Structures are given as structure tokens and as C-alpha cells.
Amino acid sequence: MSASRYGAEPSRVTRTVILSIVGAVFLIPLLALLQFSLRIGQPDASGVQTFGTQHYLDIFNPAFESTYDPLFTGLGNSLVICAITVLIVLVLLLPTMILVELKFPRYRRILEFVCIIPITIPAVVLVVGFIPIYSVVAQVFGSTPWTLAFAIGVIVLPYAYRPIAANLAGVDVVTLSEAARSLGASWTDVITRVIVPNLRRGILSSVFITIAVVLGEYTIASFLSQNTFQTALALIQQTDPYVAAIFALFALLVAFALLVLIGRLGSVGRKRRSS
Amino acid sequence: MTVAVSAAPATTARGAGKPSRRRSLVWLGLTPFALYVVLFLAIPAVLAVGSGFFDSTGAFTFANLKAFADPNIQSDFFSSFWVSALTAIIGAILGAIICFALLGTKPDGFLRTIVDSASSVLAQFGGLMLAFAFIATIGTQGLITVWLSQTFGLTANVFNNFNNGGPLLYQIPGLVIPYLYFQVPLMVLTFMPAMEGLKATWGEANATLGGTRVTYWTRIAMPILAPAFFGSVILLFANSFSSYATAAALIDQGGIVPLDIKQQLTSETVVGVSNVAGVLALGMVVIMILLMTAYSALQRRASRWQR
Numbered sequence: 001m002s003a004s005r006y007g008a009e010p011s012r013v014t015r016t017v018i019l020s021i022v023g024a025v026f027l028i029p030l031l032a033l034l035q036f037s038l039r040i041g042q043p044d045a046s047g048v049q050t051f052g053t054q055h056y057l058d059i060f061n062p063a064f065e066s067t068y069d070p071l072f073t074g075l076g077n078s079l080v081i082c083a084i085t086v087l088i089v090l091v092l093l094l095p096t097m098i099l100v101e102l103k104f105p106r107y108r109r110i111l112e113f114v115c116i117i118p119i120t121i122p123a124v125v126l127v128v129g130f131i132p133i134y135s136v137v138a139q140v141f142g143s144t145p146w147t148l149a150f151a152i153g154v155i156v157l158p159y160a161y162r163p164i165a166a167n168l169a170g171v172d173v174v175t176l177s178e179a180a181r182s183l184g185a186s187w188t189d190v191i192t193r194v195i196v197p198n199l200r201r202g203i204l205s206s207v208f209i210t211i212a213v214v215l216g217e218y219t220i221a222s223f224l225s226q227n228t229f230q231t232a233l234a235l236i237q238q239t240d241p242y243v244a245a246i247f248a249l250f251a252l253l254v255a256f257a258l259l260v261l262i263g264r265l266g267s268v269g270r271k272r273r274s275s
Numbered sequence: 276m277t278v279a280v281s282a283a284p285a286t287t288a289r290g291a292g293k294p295s296r297r298r299s300l301v302w303l304g305l306t307p308f309a310l311y312v313v314l315f316l317a318i319p320a321v322l323a324v325g326s327g328f329f330d331s332t333g334a335f336t337f338a339n340l341k342a343f344a345d346p347n348i349q350s351d352f353f354s355s356f357w358v359s360a361l362t363a364i365i366g367a368i369l370g371a372i373i374c375f376a377l378l379g380t381k382p383d384g385f386l387r388t389i390v391d392s393a394s395s396v397l398a399q400f401g402g403l404m405l406a407f408a409f410i411a412t413i414g415t416q417g418l419i420t421v422w423l424s425q426t427f428g429l430t431a432n433v434f435n436n437f438n439n440g441g442p443l444l445y446q447i448p449g450l451v452i453p454y455l456y457f458q459v460p461l462m463v464l465t466f467m468p469a470m471e472g473l474k475a476t477w478g479e480a481n482a483t484l485g486g487t488r489v490t491y492w493t494r495i496a497m498p499i500l501a502p503a504f505f506g507s508v509i510l511l512f513a514n515s516f517s518s519y520a521t522a523a524a525l526i527d528q529g530g531i532v533p534l535d536i537k538q539q540l541t542s543e544t545v546v547g548v549s550n551v552a553g554v555l556a557l558g559m560v561v562i563m564i565l566l567m568t569a570y571s572a573l574q575r576r577a578s579r580w581q582r
Contacts, residue, residue, distance in 0.1 A: 008470075008491070008492075009378045010376055010378060015376045015377075015380075018376035019376050019377075019386075022373055028412060028419075029409055029412045031418075032408060032411040032412035032417060032418035032419070033411045035411070035418055036410075036411035036416075036418070043421075049421075091307075096307075096308035099305060100305075104301075107305075114312055120560075120564060121320050121323075121560060121563065122517030122518075122519070122559060122563065124517060124537075125323050125536070125559050128319075128323035128540070128553055128556045129318065129319030129320055129321070129322035129323030130319050133314075150311075153315065154312075154316045154319075159399070209395075209399075212399070213400065216402055216404075219519045219523075223537070230520070233403060233404070233407075234403060234523075237524070241407075241410070244407055245411060251400075251404060252396060252401070252404055256392055256393060260388055260389065260392045263383075263387075263391055264388060
């Protein structure tokens with residue numbers, strides 16, 4: 001192969017060398033995080049550090065329950081926010097996207113523009129506006145963590161929009177729905193039994209990305225002083241950095257696993273279609 | 276955290292619905308989402324940017340814009356600029372090299388799935404946790420800091436005392452290192468589609484005309500990739516400019532604009548005019564709009580070659 005190369009592709013050796021170096025450099029901080037979470041106490045006089053799983057066991061030790069309680073509460077709050085944000089994507093964004101595709105294709109551009117605005121307006125800017133909004137929201141619903149889902153739903157829009165939009169572009173929903181209608185299906189049937197099954201892959205991807213973004217969201221929760229997974233992590237980092245390290249590592253791995261799952265889902269779908 | 280905006284999905288003018296008497300009912304279907312976007316995107320955005328134009332009594336004023344003349348705020352905008360520019364340029368170059376290394380691998384193969392997923396995690400999800408990872412790596416007790424002082428006897432190395440201001444990681448220049456760990460992955464995500472747009476036939480044409488691999492890169496690939504590359508640089512700049520979590524976990528005081536906004540919201544003192552957070556928000560939005568306009572212009576140019 002190397003003799004007849006004239007395109008852009010690197011040789012196998014070049015690729016291996018570059019990717020190994022990059023892989024190693026990117027693994028260092030994560031390994032350091034792991035090593036840090038396994039440290040027990042400070043190094044002794046001669047600089048020898050002892051290691052063990054003590055901090056991992058501490059998490060389940062009833063004696064430390066009050067220390068780690070905010071972390072589990074925060075994680076619980078984040079999961080509730082996740083559920084509501086996913087609901088916002090499925091109940092508000094998805095039907096709107098399908099409706100625009102079917103009935104208002106002229107507005108597709110506008111919808112896309114709206115959905116990517118949150119990239120142009122940084123979260124740290126939006127929160128300045130969320131603070132007065134949330135003083136109203138707090139009067140209506142009380143100052144509870146789940147209300148953050150409304151704000152985070154906006155941050156999630158660009159991430160949630162793209163997989164569904166990409167899926168929609170590849171499926172001719174207009175023809176499909178017309179075919180279904182002419183065969184006597186009701187609109188409910190068209191949506192639930194024809195369109196949604198065809199968008200399954202895009203919907204799943206956007207739900208997973210939504211979950212990952214919500215679990216990683218820090219800015220809004222921190223400015224609006226709510227206890228979520230990330231703000232609890234930031235708080236516990238001050239008192240018990242080891243446990244913060246364990247949870248950070250765990251969260252990164254879970255997010256990674258979710259995204260690998262999206263990737264595999266995508267490729268399985270593509271293979272099925274091409275065969 | 277921001278995400279890559281790739282080229283707009285294919286827009287064809289098919290299925291333009293005929294007007295019908297159920298039209299108004301269908302219109303109604305768009306209202307819930309419209310209402311949500313107005314309440315939680317449009318109003319907050321207007322409030323954030325508009326609040327800079329009101330004084331403490333609620334009267335309209337341009338006086339708050341004097342905050343931009345404050346030397347501290349100017350220097351923090353400058354810091355935000357150079358951190359963003361530096362991490363965008365280094366991130367873009369390193370990311371482009373990784374994209375190059377990934378050329379020729381199967382797009383839905385195992386390797387690419389791993390690289391894409393790891394990139395998404397670091398680019399979109401990392402934030403606070405990246406800060407923790409770097410405290411454990413180059414913080415005062417970090418793996419590399421301790422290793423340098425124990426193995427090489429460098430008890431005062433660059434990581435635990437930079438510029439005589441304490442640990443590097445807790446100063447503005449120290450942000451460059453953790454920032455690169457989300458900038459490089461973002462570059463991989465945004466630049467890969469452009470790299471994959473390089474057609475094998477162009478390489479063959481180059482070879483037929485007697486070109487070498489060097490002429491292929493300098494005369495064909497680089498000019499074609501240039502708009503996409505600079506577009507990505509802008510996106511990376513915007514990403515770094517607007518990111519908050521990593522810096523907030525490492526630095527308690529201000530120093531870059533997002534941290535100043537937090538500081539101004541918790542204690543309005545330093546500058547002497549009211550609603551400085553709103554003024555800073557306005558400044559950030561103006562810069563972001565300029566960046567995104569430039570980005571979409573370059574993206575349009577780049578997409579010519581991605582069909």
C-alpha cells in the first residue's frame with residue numbers, strides 16, 4: 001500500500017504513532033484521577049504514598065453518610081432533571097420538528113436557527129437572564145431543583161436537535177405519511193407507528209446526548225444555587241477531593257459508555273439499511 | 276460548553292402543504308414549543324443583554340457601558356482573548372493532525388466510535404471533571420508535580436510555582452492546559468467531516484500530473500481545507516471564550532470574563548456602575564455574534580467541497 005500512496009491517507013505507521021501519542025497524553029489526566037482516588041493519606045517522610053480502596057469503601061460506610069448525602073441528593077436531583085429534560089425534548093422539540101417537516105417545511109431554517117442560538121449565547125450569559133426568570137418560576141413552583149430542567153432544556157436544544165434533524169433528512173416523512181394516510185391510518189397512527197419508528201435512531205441519540213449534557217451541566221445549577229450532581233461534586237471537592245475524584249471518573253466513564261452506545265446504534269442502523 | 280455546528284441538513288422544498296381549513300389547528304401545534312423558546316430562551320437572552328442598560332433605580336442609561344473603560348475589566352477581556360486564541364490555535368493544529376491520522380479508517384469502525392465518543396465526552400461533558408483530573412495531574416499534589424520533584428529533585432518546578440504566583444493550574448495561564456483537553460476533541464469532531472471530504476480522485480489526478488505528496492498537500496488539500504480549518508479555529512475560540520465550569524473550579528477570583536460575571540452577580544462593587552454582569556454579558560454576546568457570523572461564512576465556503 002505504501003508504494004502506491006498518492007492521496008491524503010497516512011501510512012499505517014504514521015497513524016499508529018500519532019494515535020498512540022495522543023491516546024497516551026489524553027489518558028494521563030484520567031489515570032492521575034484514578035491514582036489520586038486510590039491514595040490513602042499524605043506521603044510519609046521519605047515520600048512513599050500508600051494506596052488502597054479506602055475512599056471507595058467510605059462511600060458506602062454509614063459513618064460518613066452525612067458527608068456524602070449532598071452528593072447522592074444532587075445525583076438524584078440531576079436524574080429527575082434528566083427525566084424532565086428528556087420529556088421536553090420528546091414532547092416539545094420532537095413533535096415540533098415533525099410538524100415543521102410535514103406541514104411547514106419553509107420554517108425548517110427558522111427552527112434550525114432557533115435551536116442553535118444557545119451555542120451563540122453562552123450559558124454564562126443566559127444565566128444572567130435566568131436569574132430574574134427564576135425568581136418568577138420559584139413563586140409558581142417553589143425553588144426546587146427540577147425547575148432547572150426548563151433552563152437546561154434550552155442549553156440542550158442544539159445537541160438534541162442535530163441527531164433528529166439528520167435522521168429526518170434521510171427519511172421521506174412526507175411520502176411515508178401520505179402513504180399511511182391513503183391506506184386509512186389516522187394521524188395518531190401515522191405519528192406513532194410510521195414516523196417515530198423511522199426516527200428511532202435519531203431520537204435515541206438525542207435522548208442519550210441530552211442525558212450526558214444534563215449530567216455534566218454545572219454553570220446554570222451553580223448560578224441558580226441548586227444542588228445537582230455537578231454542583232455537589234464542586235462542593236465535596238472542597239472537603240473530600242478523593243470522593244469527588246471517584247465520582248468524576250465514574251461520571252466520565254458512564255458518559256463515554258452512553259456515547260459509545262450511540263455510535264454503535266448508529267452503525268448498526270447504517271449496516272442494516274445498506275444490506 | 277458548546278457543540279460543533281456542522282453544515283445545515285439538506286433542505287429540499289418538498290411537501291409544501293396546501294392551505295386547508297385545518298391550517299389554524301396545525302398552527303396551534305407549533306405554539307407550545309414557540310412559547311417555551313420565548314419564555315426560556317428569548318426573554319432570558321434579552322434580559323441578560325438588556326440589563327446592562329438600566330441603572331440601579333431601573334431607569335434606562337448608557338452610563339453602565341463605562342464599565343468597559345475599567346482597566347480590570349479590559350485586562351480580563353484581554354485574558355479571555357489570549358487564552359481563547361492560544362487554545363484555539365494549538366487545539367486546531369493538534370486536532371487537525373489527529374483527523375489526518377484517522378483518514379482511511381472506517382467511519383463506523385471500532386476505532387472511530389471510540390475516538391468520537393471520547394471526543395464528545397471531553398468536548399461537551401468534561402468541564403468540572405476535567406478540572407479535577409488536572410488537580411490530580413499537575414496540582415500541588417498532582418501525579419506529574421510529585422513525580423518531577425521526587426524523581427528529578429525539582430521541588431520548585433513549573434507546576435507548583437509558576438511566575439512566583441503559586442501553582443500554575445490556579446492561574447490564568449494554567450487554564451491553557453485543561454482547556455486544550457476539550458479544544459482538541461472539539462476540533463476532531465468539527466474538522467473530521469471536512470477532512471473526509473478530500474476525494475481520492477484528487478490524489479490520483481495529482482499523481483497523474485506528476486505531483487508528489489508534498490504538492491498534493493500544499494497545492495490541493497490545504498487550500499481546500501483552509502476555510503474549514505479557520506472556521507473550526509473560530510468555533511474553538513468561541514468555545515473557550517464562553518466556557519465557565521473548568522475555570523470556576525480552578526480559580527476563585529475573576530480573571531476571565533465568565534468568572535467576572537459570577538463575581539459581579541455575587542458582589543457588585545469593584546467598577547462603580549450598576550448591572551456590570553449585564554454589561555459583561557452584552558460584551559460577550561457581541562463578540563460571540565461576530566465570531567459566529569464569521570464561522571457561518573467560512574462554513575458556507577467549506578461546504579462547497581463536502582458534497
